[in-house]
Amino acid sequence: MADSAIAIHNITKRFGDHTAVDDVTLTVPRGSVYGFIGPNGSGKTTTIRMILNILLPDRGDITVLGESQTRAARDRVGYLPEERGLYRKMKVRRLLRYYGALKGAHGAVVDKEIDFWLQRLGLAEWANHRIDALSKGMSQKVQFIATVVSRPELVILDEPFSGLDPVNADVLRDAVLELRARGTTIVFSTHDMSAAERLCDRIFMIFKGKKVLDGTLDEIQSAYGFDTVRLRTDGGRAALGGLDEIVSINDHGNLQEVRVNGDPQAFLQRLVTRTAVRHFEITRPSLHDIFVRIARPEVS
Amino acid sequence: MRKALTIAWSEFITALNSKAFLISIVFVPTLMAGSIFFQRTMGQRQDLEPRPFAVIDHTGVIYPVLQMTATVWNSGTQRPAGAPPGPKFIPSLVTPPDGKPLEQVRLELSQRIEKKELFAFVEIPAEAVKEGGRKTPIRYYSNSPSYNALPTWLDAVINQSLNAHKLQTAGVDLMLLKTLNEKTPFESLGLLRQTADGKAGTAEKVDRIKTMAIPIVLMTLMFMVIMSSASPLLNSVMEEKLTRISEVMLGSVTPFELMLGKLLGSVAVSVTLSLVYMIVAIVAASYWGYASALPPSIAAWFIIYLIMAIMMFGAAFMAIGAACADLKDAQGMMTPIMLVFVLPFLVWSPILQAPDSLFAVVMSLIPIASPMLMLLRLSIQPGPPWWQVGLSLVLTLATSMLFVYAAGKIFRTGILMQGKSASLGEMIRWVKA
16 A cells, blocks of 8 residues: 555444444555545545544544554645635735644745745735735635645545636636646545536545445546446437436536437437427436536436 | 644744734733832822811810821931831911801811811810810811821821720829730741641731732632633634635544644743743732742642643633634623633632532532632642642543533534534534434
């Protein structure tokens, strides 16, 4: 396991009668971008907190960056929690220095990183402003810098793009790619399935405390086969009513993602008798679709 | 520990730069300087209004003595050196015309008082100079019942004059009587100490300010410093919990390091605050001639007990902050702690009167009250026996550590709990876990 950044073996965590994480095993290779997905309350944050040693597992063990006592690796791990927390009255540079110091990083290294990232994320002129003077997007970028300012080997990002406008989301996504280029291992917890598809080398899904997916996107999609048709028709969603082959419809408005039971060609033949078909693509299910199939089986 | 110190330093610097600290650091010295200025100013602005008053002297013998005494009083020659000047008392004799009812005279004088022509009038009964005449009172009438200077003066002067008249009538030699009645001064002193060369030193005169005011001031100062340093920890922890800063912090430090860092930061702030107050207090004491009343040993005891008190109450406040989801719940939980916290203020008076009584010893050994009450006893000469101070230190230190340990356990669990405040039972379970 020397090449793994995180090695989790059969961990279980209970809160009273509720089992938040149930016998989960997972290996995150060094240098990879690993997506953690799962519905709210499925055990993602609890798993992350155990990796960070904020919580201790009731059973099982966790090795982080080769250290079985995860506390020992804490200084080499950067954590961006879903709920942002910054000292509002502190000035940006002082706050970043403080967070760097808490990670045991050398002052000169921290200063160099602060300058680099402030420049990179377009915040250089805000270095001496108080946090409460920043916009939400700027605060989020500062929080990101606080996470990486000590040059951690492993970065855990919990919903890093939530609440950001597309421009700032792109800036932050590029920053994540920059980290990957440096060789940093990234655990990326998100509800944004398209972002997970685009950024992650591997994806882990937890549902009701149990691991339900773990692999590359290709491996995961292959397991579900080519049972999905992406189509655009003049009739839209209404034109699909009453077709027996359809198992589920994921309606995107102008585009429908349809899970088909049976031969897609036969389905196409029936469809053209109802409406003009502009686009018909037989494909594997998207991560979003897979997520929904697992998390909402009663719907799908 | 390094991380706890990093947090402590950040907390210290943040506090030093805050407006609250600036207000605290300026408030007490300003209050002290203000009180000195006020006293000096007011000292120079004593009651200097002339107080004209009428005298109905039914004895016919007291008024001349009263008039002469007033003249001497008004000249200020009898006043002790350095005493502030007083008001001038200006008597005038009123002799009721024959046949005019006395009630009418009294009414007219009252009306003159209302018109501000007079301040008061006094009626000396004729029986006052007769044997057994003490039953009829000297009557003082005024429209300023709270004003004491004139009635007090009149009471003393008229009674002395009456006594002198009676003694003279009885043929007693007044000069001889005065000599015989002369009061011997009484002085209260401390104990003699052996000097370095083995001889007996001089006993120090007991000073009321030194024995009463300084201990109370020190105890109050400690209360203020604890309140201004420890209680903000609750708000700070709660704010960090609710804004999720604590979760970011817990990605870098353990909950105990976080709590300890904040606690040490608070200790550093309170010690800084105390040192400033102490310096100001010593300057003020020197100004008033009480430099010896604040020896360095008392300042050292103050700091030692303060640190333990902050650790104890600060840890408790932080545990509450971590366990509560809103300020209302936190205030409810703080109430019993505040009741314990103010305990010394409920019992200081008997301890000050008898600092070596069993009650004083027991109360000052109770760890939660010890920082304030043992300090109170230490600041009263000759101070408590060394074993009591030692026992108090051990008990208070042990309790502080117990508080920090228990608070650490509550803090660890509570800080990540959102949306619901913990009950007391839950907190106890967390401590036991």
